[in-house]
Amino acid sequence: MKNKITISGALLFFLLVQWYGIYFMLYNHPGPLGLNDSAFYIQEIDFFREFPLSSPSLAPSNINKILHPYIFGLLASLMGISTTSMFHLNFYIGIFLMGLTITSLVKKIDSSALFTVIALLLFAFHEGKGSYHGFFWVVPSFYAIMLFLLTARAVFYSKHHYIYGLPLLALLLVTHSTGIYLGSLIVVAILLHETLFKRNLPGIKKLVAFLLAVSVIFIGSEYLYQQHILPASFTSSFNSYRKVEFQNLMPATALNDILETIGRHDFSKYFYGLYTPLVVYGLYWIWKEKKYPLLSLFMAALIGQILISPLSNYTYRFFYPLEILTWIVIAYGLSKLLQPREWSTAGITAKTSRWALVVLSSLFLYNTIHQKAAHNFYFKFYNPLFLEAKAFTDYLDNNQDKKLAMYVKHPGVYKGLQQSGMDFAYHFNPSGKNIARDPESWLVIGENLRLYEANNGGFRALLPKDGALHIKTPALLPGRYRIELIDTELPGTDGISISADGVTLSDWQEDSYAVRFPEKGMYPPIMPPWYWFPDTTWPLHNRPMRKTNIVRESRKHSIDFTLHEPTASLMLRNSGETRYLAGMIQLTNLDTGLAQVIDFYWGDETTLKEGISLVYGDKELPLLWTDPNGAPGRAYLFQMKKAFKDAKAFTYYGKSGEL
Incomplete structure (x- = not known):
């Protein structure tokens, strides 16, 4: 009972710290959080908010990114809230689910309450970075990591590997474009676990089952894509990530890419830098206590990060699972380090070493807290959109008879507003000639973003x-x-x-x-x-x-x-x-x-x-x-009718050559 209360308290701490970070970033934040990426996610969610029972062939999402927008679009429709509000609510929901996932996994790895508490304490401040996201950015890649951890739990710690593991793997593959990579890590981890550690060749049948599942989903999606039932396939994702064809890979170039990857601070600080003693200490105890599933997952992620380097233009997008597993390794080592019986029997040299690790782990936590707070400050002020949203949608409501021309950087943001006013004809960057032919039928929306970034263009x-x-x-x-x-x-x-x-x-x-x-x-x-x-x-x-x-x-x-x-x-x-x-x-x-x-x-x-x-x-x-540098072009002039801060409504006035 005491352990349950302690673990529940640690989970609550994790949720409160992470939820507060979201609240802090969103507090009086102008526009959607993380404008750039968020406009894309909002637009995808908005499609399923409006058409929850639509054919996937009409959706803007690729097959391997369709689960997130579908679920949250459906929720937005059921709750009757705007897509932007649903996108922000998704952050709180995702963190809650991740907290349960981490708790469930680490309790299966080891029953020690101390291990679970330390893991939740560390992950309460996990932030990530722009290159590989992290807990600050609750989007499909976040849910893919969550499903990766749940699949690993099902495969290695459940009596029903197939009943739970295969459906989770299927969900993983349709959550994010890294799903194939994460699924491959599971397969490699099974191979390492069954051959290298358990020496259980019959256990390979589990590997075969998962390979077959991946193959069926992959081939099925390609077939549906060819039949125009799906808008895109896994192949298109491979092409977007791929740097070079495997057969064209040059050894010297590959080696250089690998060295560049392992030379980055994100990698080096764990594996040959400041925190290496914590990682080594954790691995020592994992080996000693025969936590082979965790060791297999860690090895698969480490090998995967190195091997993916020459093949992808976005190498550090794949660092996410390796860092998560590395933190679990560190947490396990710290749970052993802080056990009282280990100190009572230790000599002077051992105690000195342990104190050094305690100091280093305190520094790790200190730097982690700083990174989270600093990144929250950065993201809070990142690419704001100052928009008087209520006045904007009311204005559109009063102009329902018009065709809407949107000359904006991120049209998905406007689709994510409360849907009133956005139900009529919508045209993104239409030709100025079209507007000039029938100016009375058009309402033009343009931007001049004051605090977005340097050289942001616009009207x-x-x-x-x-x-x-x-x-x-x-x-x-x-x-x-x-x-x-x-x-x-x-x-x-x-x-x-x-x-x-x-x-x-x-x-x-x-x-x-x-x-x-x-x-x-x-x-x-x-x-x-x-x-x-x-x-x-x-x-x-x-x-x-x-x-x-x-x-x-x-x-x-x-x-x-x-x-x-x-x-x-x-x-x-x-x-x-x-x-x-x-x-x-x-x-x-x-x-x-x-x-x-x-x-x-x-x-x-x-x-x-x-x-x-x-x-x-x-x-x-x-x-x-x-707009002198973009559509509709400097040849076409407009008169402003209504201002909403960063966005403005215009009507067509005439051509510049006719003044």
Whole structure:
């Protein structure tokens, strides 16, 4: 009873730490977490949310990635929540299932409650990295690892190897593209276990059964793909991962790839670096206690990581299972190290060695905690999408009669919003010609992402050659003023001038300008100690967890001028090449400190309409927009109708050559 309470407490600790990490990253996070990858997963889930009984041939998912979007799409449909909400809820669900999986597996490896507690304590802070994910990124690869561990448990620790193992293997193969690799590790581990350790040749029949199962699923999926019942097959995944054909593999190149793999810090720190004594100590006890199934799995993963290096462009995507098994090995060694009877009978030399391992294991835990917290800070501010989602979907609801043209970086994100407003004709990057033919039937959605990343592209305000932007101001009294062009993406100020009070100035001063993430309100009111002092460098680390709030380095151009007469407007003129502006124009009264801001990123439509217009020739036009570097192309101009921060709604205005 005492052991059950202890293990339950350790499992609760695992869940609370991991769940809090998710909560911390999601707290006031703008848009979906992990925008880039998440847009893809959200779009796949959204398909099955809308069409839960659809034929797989219509799905956007490959056969070996179909389980995750299908299950969570179906759940989203049953729960009546948006796809994005379901994607985020999936993180909490996945961590809960992983906690149960780890507990179940380590209890089968060894009945020691101490082993289970240590394993859960370590995995509470397991984070992974972008190259091979980890517990921070609960997506198909995460569930594939979970099914890999469950399959291993069924194969090596269950009396019903086939009843449990084969269905789990089948689920593994349709969860993620690494499923074939993970299934192969199971097969190799069976081979090692039955021949090298048990010397049980009849046990090979288990291996044959699993090979047959893999073959049936593989051949079956290829057949269904050829019959156009499935949208893609395992072969397409192999092609996407493959670096070189096996028969074309050069020994020298292969050796170089292997050396590059084992030279990475992720690998070296465990196998010939700082934590090697912990790994060796764990392996020693595993061998001594004859934990051959765990040893077989570990050896299979280690061999697999080395052999996959010359064959794949994404070598470290396969490091995930090796690190998980390595941590289990370390946890087992620590469970033996911390047993009181081992200390009571040890001599001075043995005790000294054990104390050294205790210190090293404490350092391992310390660094693991730091890595988790630092990565949570990084991911919390990674690629945000500032979108007024409710206003956006309401606006679409009121324009159901329109065809929707989406010129956005990740259309799946918008499909993941609460579904109202997204049920009508949807076109991604349509030709500008199509819109120009029938402009009244189109509603155009474009982006200009302020804090996404450097050089993110998108819609920009037009400042044509020999044109001007009319900055409409309240009556400006005589005095000293400064106008600043901030983060506008101007390559330079040649030909750019400001006209006011009958005077034209072009002597711009250029300064660096750091675009920063606004962190106010971004942190939960209560945080565990490892999230405290993010700007302070921890001992033994050379950088703080929150390295910087700077998103990108940009430029600011400014001119100071004096007005001698009252005026109600300024003109930003361009006599050079056509420019496309992002960022802000800020006019500051240096005597009073009052400022007027024209914000091309987050300015609302009323402020922009009333505060600035385009002057071209003898005509004053509304502010016009286009994407100069992508679809629909700079030849087609649009007028903004509604702003939702990073996203904006436009209507077609005309061609640039017809102004």
